[in-house]
Amino acid sequence: MGTVFSFDVRGGGPRAAAALEAAAAWLVHVDDVFSTYRPGSQISRLAAGTLALSACAPEVGEVLRLCEEAERRTGGWFSARYAGGLDPTGLVKGWAVERAAAMIASAGADAVCVNGGGDVQVHGGPWRIGVSDPLRHGELAAVIPADGELAVATSGPAERGCHIVDPRTGRPPAPALASLTVICHGLTDADAYATAGYAMGAGARDWLASLPGTRSFAITPDGTSWSTGPALRAPRR
Numbered sequence: 001m002g003t004v005f006s007f008d009v010r011g012g013g014p015r016a017a018a019a020l021e022a023a024a025a026w027l028v029h030v031d032d033v034f035s036t037y038r039p040g041s042q043i044s045r046l047a048a049g050t051l052a053l054s055a056c057a058p059e060v061g062e063v064l065r066l067c068e069e070a071e072r073r074t075g076g077w078f079s080a081r082y083a084g085g086l087d088p089t090g091l092v093k094g095w096a097v098e099r100a101a102a103m104i105a106s107a108g109a110d111a112v113c114v115n116g117g118g119d120v121q122v123h124g125g126p127w128r129i130g131v132s133d134p135l136r137h138g139e140l141a142a143v144i145p146a147d148g149e150l151a152v153a154t155s156g157p158a159e160r161g162c163h164i165v166d167p168r169t170g171r172p173p174a175p176a177l178a179s180l181t182v183i184c185h186g187l188t189d190a191d192a193y194a195t196a197g198y199a200m201g202a203g204a205r206d207w208l209a210s211l212p213g214t215r216s217f218a219i220t221p222d223g224t225s226w227s228t229g230p231a232l233r234a235p236r237r
Contacts, residue, residue, distance in 0.1 A: 003117030011110030019107035023100035047086035070192040078196035079167035094191025134179040151187035155198040176201030
């Protein structure tokens with residue numbers, strides 16, 4: 001998936017250790033199936049028309065259904081299909097990380113944190129999740145406390161350059177946001193909502209405020225910020 005994954009697991013003994021190995025293998029499997037960088041992956045072959053959906057792993061159909069639901073919820077601002085292509089990347093990573101964390105938590109671990117390229121799913125705790133400042137390299141813009149099941153996803157160009165496009169045009173959106181962080185129960189939704197909200201730009205604020213069980217935190221290119229839901233804690237200096 002073109003990024004680095006890390007695990008932080010507390011307690012649980014041998015069962016949790018075995019689940020950690022299984023979760024790591026799961027992420028490798030997801031990358032094998034869904035990588036858009038590999039022409040031989042199932043998603044690449046499906047997009048090219050050389051593999052039928054019925055011949056794909058069951059996860060492919062599941063992800064495509066989730067993408068269709070995300071497209072409906074976001075009014076088309078999230079889409080796995082645009083400009084004649086097929087790319088569920090904006091949802092796959094969050095979905096895969098959410099499932100990996102659940103695998104370890106269900107094996108009896110006291111607390112679990114799985115971080116996929118800065119998008120985080122936690123169980124148990126306590127945790128303090130830092131939100132990187134997109135305008136000040138190496139600094140935090142906010143800290144999110146967590147004790148239970150929580151997901152945090154951030155979209156923007158700071159780490160990987162401009163990789164999000166407006167699905168209506170196929171081009172990068174106007175730079176209304178430097179980064180957008182979405183906090184909710186599961187990373188499948190948080191990842192898709194952050195991607196869609198960043199593409200929306202200034203219009204994301206009212207839309208995010210309307211989503212139940214969801215908070216958000218945005219930084220604009222001029223350094224100002226806004227949030228929906230309870231305010232986030234400022235980082236300790």
